Amino acid sequence: MVLAELGSKINHALRNMGTASVVDEQALDACLKEIATALIQADVNIKMVKQLRDNVKRQVQIEDLAAGLNKKRVIEKAVFSELCSMLDPSTEPYELKKGKSNVVMFVGLQGNGKTTTCTKYAYANKRKGYRPAMICADTFRAGAFDQLKQNCTKAGIPFYGSYTETDPAAIAQAGVDRFRQEKYDLIIVDTSGRHKQEDALFEEMREIEEAVQPDCIVFVIDGSVGQAAYDQALAFKKTVPVGAVIVTKLDGHAKGGGALSAVAATDSPIIYIGTGEHIDQFEHFEAKSFVSRLLGLGDWHGFMDKITDVIPEDQQPDLIEKLQGGTFTMRILYEQYANIMKMGPMSQVMSMIPGLGGDIIPKGADEASHERMKHFMTVMDSMTDAELDATDMKIFQEESRLRRIAMGSGRPAREVGSLMQEFKKMSMMWGKMKGLKGFSGKGGMSALTQRQNINQMTKMLPPGLLNQMGGAGALQNLMRQMESGGGFPGGFPGLG
Numbered sequence: 001m002v003l004a005e006l007g008s009k010i011n012h013a014l015r016n017m018g019t020a021s022v023v024d025e026q027a028l029d030a031c032l033k034e035i036a037t038a039l040i041q042a043d044v045n046i047k048m049v050k051q052l053r054d055n056v057k058r059q060v061q062i063e064d065l066a067a068g069l070n071k072k073r074v075i076e077k078a079v080f081s082e083l084c085s086m087l088d089p090s091t092e093p094y095e096l097k098k099g100k101s102n103v104v105m106f107v108g109l110q111g112n113g114k115t116t117t118c119t120k121y122a123y124a125n126k127r128k129g130y131r132p133a134m135i136c137a138d139t140f141r142a143g144a145f146d147q148l149k150q151n152c153t154k155a156g157i158p159f160y161g162s163y164t165e166t167d168p169a170a171i172a173q174a175g176v177d178r179f180r181q182e183k184y185d186l187i188i189v190d191t192s193g194r195h196k197q198e199d200a201l202f203e204e205m206r207e208i209e210e211a212v213q214p215d216c217i218v219f220v221i222d223g224s225v226g227q228a229a230y231d232q233a234l235a236f237k238k239t240v241p242v243g244a245v246i247v248t249k250l251d252g253h254a255k256g257g258g259a260l261s262a263v264a265a266t267d268s269p270i271i272y273i274g275t276g277e278h279i280d281q282f283e284h285f286e287a288k289s290f291v292s293r294l295l296g297l298g299d300w301h302g303f304m305d306k307i308t309d310v311i312p313e314d315q316q317p318d319l320i321e322k323l324q325g326g327t328f329t330m331r332i333l334y335e336q337y338a339n340i341m342k343m344g345p346m347s348q349v350m351s352m353i354p355g356l357g358g359d360i361i362p363k364g365a366d367e368a369s370h371e372r373m374k375h376f377m378t379v380m381d382s383m384t385d386a387e388l389d390a391t392d393m394k395i396f397q398e399e400s401r402l403r404r405i406a407m408g409s410g411r412p413a414r415e416v417g418s419l420m421q422e423f424k425k426m427s428m429m430w431g432k433m434k435g436l437k438g439f440s441g442k443g444g445m446s447a448l449t450q451r452q453n454i455n456q457m458t459k460m461l462p463p464g465l466l467n468q469m470g471g472a473g474a475l476q477n478l479m480r481q482m483e484s485g486g487g488f489p490g491g492f493p494g495l496g
Ligand SMILES: Nc1nc2c(ncn2[C@@H]2O[C@H](COP(=O)(O)OP(=O)(O)OP(=O)(O)O)[C@@H](O)[C@H]2O)c(=O)[nH]1
Pocket: 108, 109, 110, 111, 112, 113, 114, 115, 116, 117, 138, 141, 144, 191, 192, 193, 194, 248, 249, 250, 251, 252, 273, 274, 275, 276, 277
């Protein structure tokens, strides 16, 4: 993401100030000038950049700061909080309610990624336990219904649309009525776009809104739209009551700043960002976490959310029990793979860990490892219950058994062999994890336990990874954060 460059430029400005012999008004001005240039280069609205600069200066009041106070820290904090408020309009997004048919309508210009985003949104909420259904109210673009149908089929989500009806409001209404009757609790209405803001589009949006009376209207904006974002967002907000924003395509070369700062125009929060074409390249957005990651400080809360998202709370004690007492089995390995797949791209997860970054995983390695896990799961699908629950590896030394598993799964015999090796490695790692104390999330970890755990984890981690994490000291910080973050909900499947 080009935004990473913005993060490092801001960091550079703050670091430069730290090395100045005296942190005075002049040093602060120079630092803010550098930050402002970086923000403008990332397409953030110029007026907002000026506002950020003024607000930091007002907050810091450098000449009045008491002697002995760490001025650099005060400035850093002010920059952090101003960046957060720039991205956070302080209005709460609509919360989906269980047990009712929530109707969410998506609007945005053509090609901004609306249809793709509707599917990602439906899929993300399906994983949270909702029953989503989608409606294509786009009669403007030929092929729009087919695209939505295809997306929905892939994601296993029911859909509604029409090849003959030409009134989008009538389609939307009929779809919402049908899915309401069928008790779907998340009904998503995808509307049409136009290449530019024009009256016909806005009129159509108004009619659909009137017909379906949505609980929330989500405005989808392309992350690469630049300085034009503000006016675009404003035009949509003036027409319909936009309640939330999703910024797409924040991968690749998007500068992002324009679209991200357009929240000010809509006065509605960004709820998700799209980071790729795949259905799971979709991240929950929270301004503080985002700025934290932008400045390379990690996003511990996002990481914990991701883990708890994958391992529901009621299943965590079960996993902890297995981790602490049980013996490693193929079934546990299968469950761990399934958890990792649910988490989405590993580089995304890694970038949330303070001290690490998304680039810790080489380009393309994410997909390759997902493919590999999928194949291993296919192999395991052809194992018997006795094999999946076996605690004695000896049974896997029988050649005829391995041949049967390979044939049954349709995977090559060497892959079955690789799975056995992986199992052995994970089983050893599991054995070492068993000794780690204090992961139950209940009660604090004593300093001694923490030291013992760090020693043990240091031995478990590949040296390269440990260095990238900043050595044993960083690991210690990480463990402390884990403690304050509410403990570690049962195993860390990714590190395998
Ligand atoms: N790289 C990247 N591509 C995306 C993202 N979201 C959507 N796209 C791509 O953007 C293109 C346009 O997406 P659509 O979902 O068809 O756009 P739309 O806004 O629904 O267009 P209309 O239905 O014509 O209004 C597609 O090729 C998507 O795969 C994203 O987050 N990252």
